[in-house]
Amino acid sequence: MRGKHIAALRKAVQAGWGVLSNAYVTGFIKGTIYQGPLKNFCVPGMNCYSCPGALGSCPIGAMQSIFDARKRRFAFSVVGYLAAVGLLVGRFVCGWLCVFGLIQELLYKIPVPKLKIAEKPDRALRYVKYAVLLILVFALPFFWRDSLGIGEPFFCKFLCPVGTLEGGVPLVLLRQELRSAVGFLFRWKLILLILTVLASVFIHRPFCKYLCPLGAFYSLFQKISFLRLKLDGDRCVSCGKCEKSCPMEVHVKSDPNSAECIRCGACVRSCPAGALSFSGGAWSMKDPAGGLAKKK
């Protein structure tokens, strides 16, 4: 029962945040985007700033736009902001505050037989997101320039399915002039989006596991972040229920603060011995629905 409460709480936070951060209704009616002061700031999760409803900026897009500002400027503000978030909560944002993560989770609920990728290829594929971060978000937008000296946001332009889903599809549907400008690139990105959607029906959060540069960035801080998953070895009865419940296939017992953990809390609520808890600095939490408890 309690476990259901945690799951419901997480879904409510995910959905509530999704609605709140995309609450510019006028955009969806008129096919425009919000241009107010909130766009100075980045949301912590993937959320395209060209989504008609988006009130904030996408951190991955913002980073590339600063790199691309002709003078090869490093994006100190965005990198510092993301590092601070990662140091505080690790990949909690992936599990609780990412709209695209929620969409993938909902797609995975479609009742069809699920695909289990063998451990070896799965672990190898998980490194792809670091290559995406390094090459498409950092290196190419920072170093590459065309003959006119103009750079490109490579990740946004060639890969990001979030931009296609949240920005491309609604804007192309709502605006005639954009519809007439559709070409190869849009079709390419649409194919990637369709593949991501299809994959999400069979694999839990495939984009987060294998491709997301933001998850890759946050995961760099997972081992030292203030928010941590703690395993009490004395209480653990080695039943393996935590690992069975983990949608990210983390080896909870041997590596509770794995780079892949999205802090969803499924393992905490599945543990019959209460051996798992979230902790951070001065507090710990046995069960996210059970409230905070002061550490002894």
Add this chain to the structure above:
Amino acid sequence: MKRKAKLALAALLLALAVASCLFGVSRGELKTVHRKASTVCLECIGIG
């Protein structure tokens, strides 16, 4: 690494991250972000 050492490292890096963020803001990076984010990004939507 011991938990205390990890906490100290995290605190140090957090201070650096906040300083980096403030430095970026002080040299006008928010304006660049706002400019990009308040016009439809053709690359993001797959047109440009």
